[in-house]
Amino acid sequence: MKVRITVPASLIAISLAVSALACGSIKLPGAPFTPTPIPPTSTPTPILPTPAPACELKCNIDTESYSFEITCESGTVTNEMSNSTSVEYDPTGQVSKAIVTVDQNQTYSSSGNTYHLVGTITAYLIAGYAEYDIEATGGVFGDTPQTCKSSAVGQANPTLPPTPIPVTSPTPIPYVLPTLGVGSAFVSENDGMTLVYVPEGQFLMGTSEEQKQILLSHDVPLEAIILEMPQHTVELDAFWIDKTEITNAQFRQFVNVTGYLTDAEKTDDRQVFDFTTNNWVNMSGVNWMHPQGPGSNLDGLENHPVVVVSWNDAFAYCNWAGRRLPTEAEWEKAARGTDQRDFPWGSQGPEGNLLNLADAELNTGWSFLDMDDGYRFTAPVGSYPDGASPYGALDMAGNVWEWVADWFGSYGAAIQTNPGGPLTGLERVERGGGWFNTVGQARTAARDKYNPGYSDFNGGFRCAMDAGR
Numbered sequence: 180m181k182v183r184i185t186v187p188a189s190l191i192a193i194s195l196a197v198s199a200l201a202c203g204s205i206k207l208p209g210a211p212f213t214p215t216p217i218p219p220t221s222t223p224t225p226i227l228p229t230p231a232p233a234c235e236l237k238c239n240i241d242t243e244s245y246s247f248e249i250t251c252e253s254g255t256v257t258n259e260m261s262n263s264t265s266v267e268y269d270p271t272g273q274v275s276k277a278i279v280t281v282d283q284n285q286t287y288s289s290s291g292n293t294y295h296l297v298g299t300i301t302a303y304l305i306a307g308y309a310e311y312d313i314e315a316t317g318g319v320f321g322d323t324p325q326t327c328k329s330s331a332v333g334q335a336n337p338t339l340p341p342t343p344i345p346v347t348s349p350t351p352i353p354y355v356l357p358t359l360g361v362g363s364a365f366v367s368e369n370d371g372m373t374l375v376y377v378p379e380g381q382f383l384m385g386t387s388e389e390q391k392q393i394l395l396s397h398d399v400p401l402e403a404i405i406l407e408m409p410q411h412t413v414e415l416d417a418f419w420i421d422k423t424e425i426t427n428a429q430f431r432q433f434v435n436v437t438g439y440l441t442d443a444e445k446t447d448d449r450q451v452f453d454f455t456t457n458n459w460v461n462m463s464g465v466n467w468m469h470p471q472g473p474g475s476n477l478d479g480l481e482n483h484p485v486v487v488v489s490w491n492d493a494f495a496y497c498n499w500a501g502r503r504l505p506t507e508a509e510w511e512k513a514a515r516g517t518d519q520r521d522f523p524w525g526s527q528g529p530e531g532n533l534l535n536l537a538d539a540e541l542n543t544g545w546s547f548l549d550m551d552d553g554y555r556f557t558a559p560v561g562s563y564p565d566g567a568s569p570y571g572a573l574d575m576a577g578n579v580w581e582w583v584a585d586w587f588g589s590y591g592a593a594i595q596t597n598p599g600g601p602l603t604g605l606e607r608v609e610r611g612g613g614w615f616n617t618v619g620q621a622r623t624a625a626r627d628k629y630n631p632g633y634s635d636f637n638g639g640f641r642c643a644m645d646a647g648r
């Protein structure tokens with residue numbers, strides 16, 4: 180921008196002299212002197228960061244007046260008369276304010292007169308804008324200085340838009356409702372159990388005629404297979420099921436909090452298997468804390484499944500934990516998914532990395548001696564991740580049998596929706612086989628049944644709950 184400052188004609192004589200001195204290139208009539216500019220005392224102008232405008236002070240004369248002409252542009256400040264500059268920056272590094280002060284005194288003599296010129300420019304530069312406050316003074320030394328002032332506010336360089344001060348606002352964190360599906364899981368606050376999600380939908384429950392023939396060829400007893408037939412369609416709502424069997428540590432917490440007494444402690448009429456004689460024997464003092472008799476304990480078995488727990492005991496625990504026993508249909512779907520697989524991991528035969536059953540470690544007459552799963556009795560829950568079900572449930576085959584909610588009953592052929600078993604009965608269902616059993620009992624469709632007060636060292640449980648709670 181330019182600012183033109185006009186001086187009255189009465190000052191022409193002075194202004195001519197001043198202008199000639201200032202410009203250094205105008206020969207004034209009758210002016211006998213050679214101007215001797217005083218060497219500038221200013222220091223070199225510091226270079227301001229772009230887009231700081233440059234301001235330049237010039238002089239112009241005509242027959243009527245003289246003027247100071249100030250031109251400011253964006254770019255570096257090149258005014259040679261500057262002797263001080265200060266620059267302030269905003270937090271982003273942009274120039275927020277620059278103050279350029281030009282103050283030059285020139286004194287010279289002509290015809291006995293002494294002339295004094297003072298030029299001052301102060302420019303306030305705010306980002307891309309420039310705010311000019313200009314003062315130029317000319318006068319005769321000893322006289323009252325003639326002062327012209329001008330001020331302007333504007334954009335230093337019209338081609339440069341003002342730099343907006345960026346406003347940083349927090350990036351909004353979108354809240355997305357979780358979508359539940361296969362692989363979803365959560366941890367119960369009551370007992371620390373991880374639960375896995377089983378989506379709603381149909382599956383085929385039980386054993387088909389074709390599967391029956393295959394099982395018979397693998398020496399699975401017909402009387403066991405019959406219990407699993409007919410295969411039928413079941414429609415289930417979504418539900419959660421414990422990822423593992425309930426552990427000794429979890430059951431101990433339940434007992435400590437509630438003072439609960441298990442059926443075995445109340446009746447003291449359990450049996451254990453004597454591996455020396457290969458017979459079941461009655462024994463006093465068998466309970467969940469001493470699963471193989473008074474001489475046994477739970478040292479080092481905190482993360483093993485609790486055993487010697489009846490259906491009643493399992494029901495009480497799940498109720499305390501804010502959950503419930505899974506229905507038999509829920510248990511089977513959680514174990515085998517929707518493709519009728521024989522085992523949780525698929526339909527291939529058992530391997531030592533897939534489940535804990537009667538193997539070479541147990542070394543009984545019915546053990547699968549070609550397999551070593553690493554444990555003679557129970558294994559810590561979740562020891563066989565390769566044997567996980569389609570929904571991530573572990574040990575659905577082997578380790579310990581698991582109580583389910585239903586009374587035992589025969590299957591029907593009709594489609595069923597959220598079946599809960601017979602309304603009454605004498606025996607409750609157990610599923611999945613245990614460390615004491617063969618592979619035939621570890622199948623996803625296999626069933627067994629006992630009275631609700633029965634318990635032994637081969638049986639435990641896990642809990643479930645409705646989805647959406």
Ligand SMILES: [Ca+2]
Nearest residue numbers: 535536538554
């Ligand atoms: Ca084993």
Ligand SMILES: [Ca+2]
Nearest residue numbers: 574577579611
């Ligand atoms: Ca199991």
